[in-house]
Amino acid sequence: MQALITVIVVAGVLLLLGLALAVRIVKQYEQGVLFRLGRVVGTRDPGLRLIVPVVDVLRRVSLRIVTMPIQSQGIITRDNVSVDVSAVAYFRVVDAVRSVVAIENVRAAIDQIAQTTLRKVVGQHTLDETLAETSKINLDIREILDVTTVAWGVEVTLVELKDIQLPETMKRAMAKQAEAEREKRAKIINAEGESLAAAALGEASDTMMAHPLALQLRNLQSLVEIGVDKNSTVVFPAPLMTTIAELGTFLAREQAAAVPAPAVATSNGAVTAPAATVTDPSDIP
Structure with a gap:
């Protein structure tokens, strides 16, 4: 038992x-x-x-999507600038049998091929292209990886450049370039403003010449603006050209009056002097 x-x-x-x-x-x-x-x-x-x-x-x-960071790579761009570029790749297994039979370690293999592809693709672009055309670079890296990993039963869904480290000298040069570019745009905008202002002033002067009272009204408006401050001294601006013309007329009249007129003989033989010319005070400007 x-x-x-x-x-x-x-x-x-x-x-x-x-x-x-x-x-x-x-x-x-x-x-x-x-x-x-x-x-x-x-x-x-x-x-x-x-x-x-x-x-x-x-x-x-x-079969889940795997996030794999691609460690920073020292890369020399096409214009001979040394940069450190890091990225991140997303992939997933679409054929379980091939991912086990065709390759020993899928993750390690994709990590290595992603590093070499990153150096290859970025090295074919200049620094400006690398900074401005990241979407195109990401697409190129993904397409190259897809061609390689399709035999492993793996699909690379996304590749993104994560960080681009520039040398300090290049950072200073780019900062100077950006500053010079902004100064150029500021000067262009200032010149355009001066041009528009000059055109507006020319149109205003033409209007004032066609309507003389417009200048007087503008002067009065200036006086009103100045008169807001009670401690200010107001100087009334007179039209300069009109004042000079009146002064010239007055001087010519005075010179004509200062020349003595010739004596006039009368019928009885007496000589009479011309009467003095009296200037009307109202004629003085």
């Missing part, structure tokens, strides 16, 4: 051990690749799966 109980216990332990070796759980984001005596016999979907212990081996492969 004791021997029978021992046999039952041993059989139960062996059965539990066999079940433990035979039961496999494939998660929802995984796919199982089943090997039987070293040969691939198919894939297993997510769920509870049974295999033959010792004979079968089930390799579980994750």
